[in-house]
Amino acid sequence: MLNHLQKTVCLAALLIACTTSAAAKIKLSDPIPTGPQVVIGKLENGLTYYIQQNGKPEKKLELRLVVKAGSILEDDDQQGLAHFTEHMAFNGSTHFKKHELVSWLQSIGVKFGADLNAYTSFDETVYILPIPTDKSGNVEQGFLVLKDWAHGLTLTDADIDMERAIVLEEARNAKGAGERINKIVMPKMYNGSRYAQRLPIGQEDILRTFKPDALRRFYRDWYRPDLMAVIVVGDIDPARAAQLVKAHFGGLRNPVPTRVRHDSPIPVRSSTEALVATDPEASGNAVMIRYPVRAARDKATFADYRDKLVRSLFGAMMGNRLQELAQQAKPPFIAGASGQQHLTARYETYFSMAALGKDGAEPAIAALVQENERARRFGFSAQELERGKKNLMRTFERLYGEREKTDSDAYVGELIRNFLERESVPGIENEYNYARELIPAILLDEMNRYARENIPVDTGKLVLYTGSTKAGTAAPSTEQLLAWVDAAARIELTARQEKPMASGLMDTPPAAGSIVAESANKALGLTTLTLSNGVKVILKPTDFANEQIYLGALRPGGITQFAQQDVVNARYANAVVAAMGIKDMSPLDVQKVMAGKTAGVTTGFGPYVDSVGGFAGSTDIDSMLQMLYLKFTNVRRDEDLFTSFLGKQVEGARNVMAQPQAVFADAVVTAMYGASPWPQRPPRPDDFAKLNLERAIALYKDRFTSASGMTFIMVGNFDVAKVRPLIATYLASLPTASLPVNANDVGLRPVRGVIEKAVFSGFEAKSQVAINFTGDAVYSRQAALRLRALVDVMNIRITDVLREKLTLIYGGGMGGSLERVPYGHYAIGASLPTGPANVDKVIAAVFAEIALMKEQGPLAADLDKVKQNWIQVHRRSLRENGYWMDQLQAAVLEETDPAVILTYEQRVAAITAQEVRDAARRYFDLDNYVQVVLYPEKK
Template identity: 60%
Template sequence: MLPRFGRILIRLAATALLSLSATAPAIAQASAPAAATPAARKPAPPKLAPLKLNDPLPIGPQVRVGKLANGLTWYVQPNRKPENKLELRLVVKAGSILEDEDQRGLAHFTEHMAFNGSRNFKKHELVSYLQSTGVKFGADLNAYTGFDETVYILPVPSEKKQDVDKAFLVLQDWAQGLTLNDADIDKERDIILEELRLGKGAGDRMQKVLMPKIYNGSRYAERLPIGQEDTLRNFKPDALRRFYRDWYRPDLMAVVVVGDIAPAEAEKLIKKHFDGLKNPPQERPRNYATIPARTDAEALVVTDREAGPAGILIRYPVQPFQERETVGGYREQLVEALFSGMLNARLQELAQLPNPPFLGASSALGRLTPRYRSYNAAASLAGGGATAAIDALVQENERARRYGFTAAELERVKKTMMRTYARAWNERDKTDSSVHADELMRNFLEGESIPGIDAEYRYVTELGPGIGLDEINAYARATIPADSGKLVIYTGPSQAKGDAGAALPTGPELLAAVAAAERSEVRAHDEKAVAGTLMDKPPVPGRIVASSLDAHLGLTRLTLSNGVKVILKPTTFRNDQVLMSAARFGGQSLFDDQDMFSARYADTIVAAMGLKDFSPLDLRKVLAGKAAAVNAGLGSNTDVVAGAAGAADIETMLQMAWLKFAGVRRDEDLYKSFIGKQMELARNRQSQPGALFGDTLVATLYGNNPRAPRALRPEDIARIDLDRAIAIYRQRFSSAKDLTFILVGSFDVEAIKPLLATYLGSLPTPAIPTAYRDLGLRPVKGVVKREVKSGLEDKSTVSLTFTGPAEVTEMEELRLSALTEVMNIRIIDVLREKLGLIYGGGMEGSMTRVPYAHYTVGVTLPTGPKNVDKVLQATFAEIERVRSQGPDQGDLDKVKANWLQTYRKSLQENGYWLAVLQTSLTEGTDPGTILSFDKEVQSLSVADLKRTAQRYLTPENYVQVVLNPETAAPAAARVPASAP
């Protein structure tokens, strides 16, 4: 794959999506007029010798790469985002594909055992120690096992030398110091089996049928990392020790060190801890499984009663693939990304039709394993079923193969790609260490090149403009399969749920549909011209009538002539990111029961129909190469505007915000398309075991109140009215009255002021209600217990919900959060590690002042049906323990350490500041506490949390809902493969 900004950023450029929220950065950006800060200017790379396509891609100067005498590879990259933090990885080129027949699942089991005792850390000592340094198990400290690799992830603070040295000792023990004693292995079996149970369901049942075909009979189909239940229950401990001895060896390992550390110090620690590792005297060859090429056409229909949305996959022959290592190879992948971006944009257009052939689709070359890839076309099905989706997929591919693309399409996707790279270059010193660590891991595992963003930005700016339409179209002709062997797969519910109630397809019907689509006549793509800008001219500007400075928090507060207020927080946390938020009271609460579904969907319906005179597809074209997105929506009790942009696209973001108040584009065809998709999703949800469980939980908690926040059903969707939804949106967003817009990020205050006056100062502000309405929605009181029987697998879920009124203060919220965190430590320690009753799950707590002051604490614990009573008993025992004794001081200290680390990092994030400032307005809290959070954390005591537990975890008032299975699980249905 491509390096970080080649693989990840090109993928984003190819899809040309803007998926932004008030706390998420823009993913694609472009040049724009006005208000650009110096940080957002287009970089001017130094003059260098001309690029030669046959030159090898270099290892960039940002990273040091070496190899010890024993064959261990190491990477060191200094990086100060975040400060005082190290991202460490131990990467082993050994996964489930290497398991012997008596080791099915033991690669993954070995990974688990890395946390269960080693040469320098006794059982449970490792996790406890790391938690004491602020590392959170699961969220920070983690590991995973794949087919071909096992990776251990260890982020650690770097302020103290002894902590850093001990972290390297942890990696050393993982590499060759695990104790793997019989008792610990047997104890871990229950946890692994619970993880296996958690993964069971329709997807697992169907996967067992699909895998042999997807991997064309190769070893990959037989070596899923989770393994086989019988093996996990009965394997001999020596089989696990044999896997560890054979494959955990330095010539198959890499140590990755990225973060706030001197490179020389990192290299010294690597040599100290890993020079002594030994390879086994008789090394087993590390072979990679081959996947045979498919030469014939085959079809497979795999269904399940509990399956998710129906889908089609057409997989063309699998091809061996090796990372391209030259500048010319990098250019080839730019061509590939441009091609994929244009083709998938066309498929998105089809999904917007009034009666779309599919809900969504994609078509591109995709990786199956690090060494194989294939051309794939896939779609999630709409009401028209499999034939309509196959027709559209195959014909759109054939259209591109025969006629290619247009100059306008290529220009748009190039703009996005170019600006995406510019943003990556702008953020080169603000990229998180974890991103760099992942890139270095891919270099070791897959051969992905690591030239660095300076080189990559040069490649795209010098090579990109020379990629012409003729070359792209020639690539399309050569890449899109015209006549080849293929595997056609239909997956979905065992009963079709479309409006027409279409029968399930058969294998021969699928192949016949593909063959017919391949023979169809297609015309060249009809490219519709669109306007080049969002607005013909800016609105008549308002004025800034008041301004004040909050030096303590670095805020500028403005009042505009229309009454709209603005809070500005310029930062240097990112070089090319601006986030925006505004909220006021109102929202869905203002509308009566007969309008509740139209109100709930009003904003998404309006957004689905476009903006101003632009359909969503036209809007995407207008915004090509820009990073700006704005959403306006109705929450339960608030009206919210959220936006994000690159520093060069602030004006575009503000224009979009202005247009959100300027009216609604009514498009009945797009509305029908949107509602059809929602209806299909709602129908399909009803077959999921979790649906009945979730609906029962909400209904029980709120006494069947119709305004309870449950998922919508098909009959609810049918009650939505287009014109009423538009009227509701207009009612709330015809006025910006009482809105305060908060902007945080990389901008200059003086440069942005004229734009604020123009676009926010000219918003209409007629009088509208700006207060929420308390609908009287309250949870039940007392102890209420329900059982739900749904699902075919032998799995259960226990849910406990504690609710009640509360005196909400910032410190009280902090105490409740701390309580749930220490309870999660106990849940993992007792229910998982000691009793083996669960694999995951935990407790969450929250408080809110609106519409009334109250708290909610929820506990969710997946387990086996036979263990439900044990889980309940153990959970309530831990609740009683914390109520009577309070938490252990050590557990509270672990929570504090993690919070303080997270806090220091969050202080350097735009999204954190935006959230705190927005909360201060809607909740009436003091934003200044953002600077004293550490002192508040340090003040928490065991006695505080004991009182908090007594107040909120009351055994006299909770709702208990347990999900149990219906019957034994049947095998997935399958229509055998067929020839045409």
């Protein structure tokens, strides 16, 4: 038998052999080849194109126009015009007059904002265009849209002037504590570079007064082929896609003369500094230590790829250590993070940050500095690395398993990063093989060397404190911040000790129950099992995704099962129990035991339902069911973790009511329901004085130590024959003591009559209008569908009239629902941010549209747009596990036939304009609504 020394020598030799073998297969200095899944080409004019054929979802194409031009390229008189140009892309072009583009896209089922969108950043502008390909001509039109964005915007003076108010409204929406703090922080964060002077939203005085020629100059200078990429991913033949790219973009020419696109450097900070930025409306307190910037590492070679894997492992292990600190009874911070962070495509930095608890910045800084130094000096343990490698490898296994079932939009980001950041695109099959070879060869000594070399110890740090001035504690001075960093660096450290962990969630499985009855629904592909404990299980095996299984259950119950004085304990009972872990394991222990597995289970109380939700990878169903069993049978009590949970909740709530939006939300609830404790409100610190550990556990046990009345639904890629014994073991053995299974009507009703209320909060010139219509109604699926149609048509009108025609808002809209529990009732709410001077105009415009809808009903074209979008979404959703889970749960809860899923398109087609008008007359009751308006604080 080998002794310990011999075993160690043999193991070392084996590791060296594995490393040598890996190196022989992959030469780290070689460039990573582009995978066969994508075609990358370049036209003579310099435009780059990417084409990737992908069949999920069917008959859907994801188009992107990526312009390597953002706010960093703006001249002094153009600040904000990169973003303004993005707005103008939807306001008239060579082939689409103003409003025609959005209208056409809506007519083919593409929703403005949700589907059709764009964004502008420092270095790029990206246009997002999903196109359904089920109708002839859609694809060609989609390419025409991209071409117009690239080279055909009309940019008339009148259209530009019309858009100013909308862009200024967007800028107004962004105002608040975060924006004010950023103005202080950004110059230091970017060390005085141009990035600090070119925030994408721009300067308001320039947005109001710029000459249209300044915007046209930006478009002419920077929207040019050599700075563009066209990305085509989806259900299309690559040869046809390439032909369309060449036909539409091959004729574009770069301007002469061509402006040079200079990169903007970020200087390296030469000395350590501290900065304190506070605001009365800040949502919380935080501290960050940002170390000197450095050039971002390249991503072109296998060595770069391997470095990325090492970096991922490092970030995960540091994250686990900081999470463990946050779970202490007296944690140094609420949450923390350390690792590498990209500032721009060309620069990165090492940073450490923490959300602060009641003890403030000093213990947080000490913990961050010490944990960085502990990792740098002593490295990591073999167990930490092994868990990290298992989790990382499982990630690649999941991605590889889904390679034929991944939606097209998931591939787009990688191609955008290839164009902007030179990130390699080897394809998941190659990446999986790289990971299998490289991850096992990453040794502990290498990880510890990475920590020594990459955790900075030099000067040039920025120590940043941000927080509220209404939290009851004074902000530290810059001198204090620097002194705390210095003091933390001088503390003697010892290596972290790894405690022994269990090998699995359960030592032995429970005594199994049995399956006593079975039925099949062949039309829907369902198998229903009745178990020996009375629990039912509906199985829906699918091939939509290879690595996705969902588990869910709903039953009548919820918070309203308990007495009014127990509302707080009931509301947080599930979160309290989850924070303490399961069995004899903390949440972090569970993560460690589950290394290399993908599974999770949650429980929850809604107002009128008890819920269970779970997920698992294809090989981890047993782990998911074990977690569920333990949730019902092994509630863990841990006073330290409860104390930690309570402290985090109090700190999270401490500054909430300093925020105007929270004050407004609270005012809306109060206006509708008075002082009733049943509706959810923004939390306050005093709420948690009512939270009691024993009572929260008791309420949880009252509902979740019995599965009585539950029908579990499992949807995903599983074999029914193989999951049957697991179901018998873990679900048929669940306790099923009798308990009430009903929705308890506690008498909560919204106020009747017309209520109008003004709320004054906030320093910025910002307002928000909330109008809520409520009332009794008889529930039916078709009535609910008609109400939803009314709301969606109204949203088209709000965009067309309030935004585009009257320029009173940037965003906002309506939502609504028809419910049967605890009584038949409906609710429609409008939420419309605007400026204080425009409040009356917005209210008048909304009510004018309501009156028009009640009088004339919807335009036929608008109703057709809504229907087309619903049908597009539905057809895609029929190939999604989450959709089936939602529909089946609703059918069980409502005790209806789930086959109604198959009649959805017919029911949508049956909705008429007259029915929508009738719905408007029924639900927009002008004698019964609540209107609350937020105004800034009176000076």
